[in-house]
Amino acid sequence: MERGETMIVAGIGCRKDCPAEDILALLREAMADAGIESIDLLASADLKANEAGLAQAAAALGLPLRLFSQPALEAVTASISMRSACVKRLTGLESVAEAAALAGAGFGARLIVPRIANARATCALAHGA
Template identity: 50%
Template sequence: MMVAGLGCRRDASADEILVAMRRAVDAAGVTLAGIDAVATADFKAGEAGVRSAAQTLGVPLVVCPRADLDRVGDRTITRSEMVAAAVGLPSVAEAAALVAAGRNARLLGPRVATATATCALAIGDGP
């Protein structure tokens, strides 16, 4: 199972989120068609751009509780001081990807960022 974990600034557009996703799959040498789910933190789940990006790909949106994101925080690659100060996590996108990918999850690389969105890819055995 491959999951695209997403983080974003408030009101980031679906287009900007999809740009981050395309950059992430390009960097990992995979395709958007290989994404089985999109995941984000529970405090980002209401963002219209995140929901729209998942709908555009035709995949489910997995909402990850903060406690689960905290649990995998030590396995993230990226350590963003800005994100840590704002939400208390080193990387929302990487943590969400790891949580949603399930058992044996591993990141395919560090998160990719645009001006308003981040995307990280993880593969795992699913929930």
């Protein structure tokens, strides 16, 4: 990335054993919603470290996958637009997809696509410098 370019991060949340195809389909939908053709990073919560579908989706796209700790995701909670009581009960976080996108995009990040979902995954896009 050149100096001054915007970094676009896809934050992904998913159910246990979510297939890569579900993640990729949702990501394509989010990118179409934003009118973008590429992203720079996939991000999620470190509690998803053993999700093969998430790693496979990143590999299929040729993108790095960065996993964030609960404290790192909680640090951006004020900037998320959607909170889920179910996600909070299961993970201790109010958001995985939006928080991961914001954490991955760094200081001053903003959501460009708030959380969207299919049956097994969630996705949000954020950009930052």
